[in-house]
Amino acid sequence: MRKNIPLLLMGCGGVGCQLLQHIVSCRSLHSKLGVHLRVVGVCDSKSLLVASDVLTMELDDTSLTEVCQVKLKGSSLLTLGNSGQCKVFLNPEAMGKIIDVATLLGRSTGLAFIDCSASSETIGVLNRVVDLGCCVVMANKKPLTSSMEDYDKLLAYPRRIRHESTVGAGLPVIASLNRILSSGDPVHHIIGSLSGTLGYVMSEVEDGKPFSQVVKSAKSLGYTEPDPRDDLSGMDVARKALILARLLGQRIDLDNIKVESLYPEEMGPNIMHVEDFLVNGLPLLDKGIQERVERASSNGNVLRYVCVIEESRCEVGIQELPKNSPLGRLRGSDNVLEISSRCYNQQPLVIQGAGAGNDTTAAGVLADILDIQDLFV
């Protein structure tokens, strides 16, 4: 008997479109696994494209491919228009329709909401649909890093929630941590390099290159956000650290995390334009970083931008680490996480690999979807 998993995708940017492509290309594989992923709807920030009858119909592979073509061109879902097979709804009507779909499917066949957006506004919908019996799979970090109140609501039925791709893209970080926790193995210490961008930057300055030059090459290689301060602020790493800390039971908010920014407040986005920062701000930071690199090196150490999580500690920033440790040896943009626990005490459990990229992130989301299949009829 083939298991049917209805999906509603929120966010069809790079990761969302890649996910749709993976779903289409995995049809025969999933069929062998006895699973069919039935996409009943796709939405972006403005509109929703939904199957005319969500109980029996779906957006077929041709429609899904069209969605990707339209979105990757930067157009709106609206251009797809209505057909016999599917309908388009605009906000605010779209939002009501999403809740209708969740109500209809949530408690009958089940429905998985897939959040591949980067929006902080999906948390409202997600909390409602969880209440309606739906599952949620997230690549979006924002819903998990909102207030503790929202977090508790979202995690009210923890088995229905998956979010591997929020930390280290598809790297099996969350799955592994959940395994350790459910086996009663207490986690003492987590240290990780969870930003490919900052991993690249720190390993390049280690070789003596000026910080400003390294950041600029990272930007031209497409490793950074359009404004590199979005990476250098450490806030993206802080969100990942918060997700891990909350998984370990810490009841903290983003504000409670000590975050080291790699640029001073006076070079912030509200004060300096990005071009000004790159040309005039960045070079002023070279000497400070160089001195720290040299000081670390004289101790046989290297600098890494890491998150550290312990029982009542959650910090994000530069640390001096032994050259000859999994983190110290890290080169390029790989992520690495070291977990120390009762079982992994003398040597940590180490998970390392590509921690960014649409392909890997979408693959992590897809693995999560397959992982919740037993919750569906």
Next chain:
Amino acid sequence: MRKNIPLLLMGCGGVGCQLLQHIVSCRSLHSKLGVHLRVVGVCDSKSLLVASDVLTMELDDTSLTEVCQVKLKGSSLLTLGNSGQCKVFLNPEAMGKIIDVATLLGRSTGLAFIDCSASSETIGVLNRVVDLGCCVVMANKKPLTSSMEDYDKLLAYPRRIRHESTVGAGLPVIASLNRILSSGDPVHHIIGSLSGTLGYVMSEVEDGKPFSQVVKSAKSLGYTEPDPRDDLSGMDVARKALILARLLGQRIDLDNIKVESLYPEEMGPNIMHVEDFLVNGLPLLDKGIQERVERASSNGNVLRYVCVIEESRCEVGIQELPKNSPLGRLRGSDNVLEISSRCYNQQPLVIQGAGAGNDTTAAGVLADILDIQDLFV
């Protein structure tokens, strides 16, 4: 609502007893997770201790603790005798009773068979209980490395089977590979050091110590089997390699794997007594290993005893590897696995950590049990 997972444990040696202790000590944690593990029976090779009424009763924590005390003293389950709460059955009657329990619980509340034995004879029971609707969690490699026919029967309902602790103890190797596979990310290459014993041996001979001396210290440290040839034959690694290769879809048997033994046939257990091997056989192997170590070293490489799995290749033996690779850097008894796929192409996904020990192995089994909870009512 608390989810009830009935368990029947086969094999109560080191790993089985550790599992029972973990189950008892995790009561309050699992209660918070909304799960209760109800042990309805425990059996060893000779007898079965089972709750008087498997539908409503269980072996309580006092009984489970007694089971561990009795078994760790080397006594039989028989010494626990009958009580109002539970009954003892001897073989062959015990086997019939096990099938009765599986028939009763398999399709109603569900039942998980936990194979923590090291027996090649559990496959018969496991294949029968899978047919009766039961789940199976294994630390025992033998059922998965029997004939393809047995394997296909055992895996007839793949979602009901978990076996993380058959490879790398509790290391999240199988879970991670399954995630990669279900997301349609094709695995091109796996290379791993999956024997803590051989990992220790290879990193010690790298430092110039004679092979014979290293094997003897490994034995005295308790790293090896009583007869170290059980490790040196490579057959334990070959079983792990076979499990991984079959997971990737290779339809092969143990006989199809090219296995390099670290001792020659004429020093085999049927020809030489273990004492004779240790005193007179082993030292004859020193020169050969030393020459290989030196040859590797002159190429900037080290020797590692690894498994290599590719599309149509599955081999186990010594390989020369770059000193500066995750495998080359491996020291001591840690396991490491490198997985290369479409998503992990430039750098492999690396999973590293303790790959042996009753605590870690039992923790892996427990995580597997919690992982199948959605299959239970």
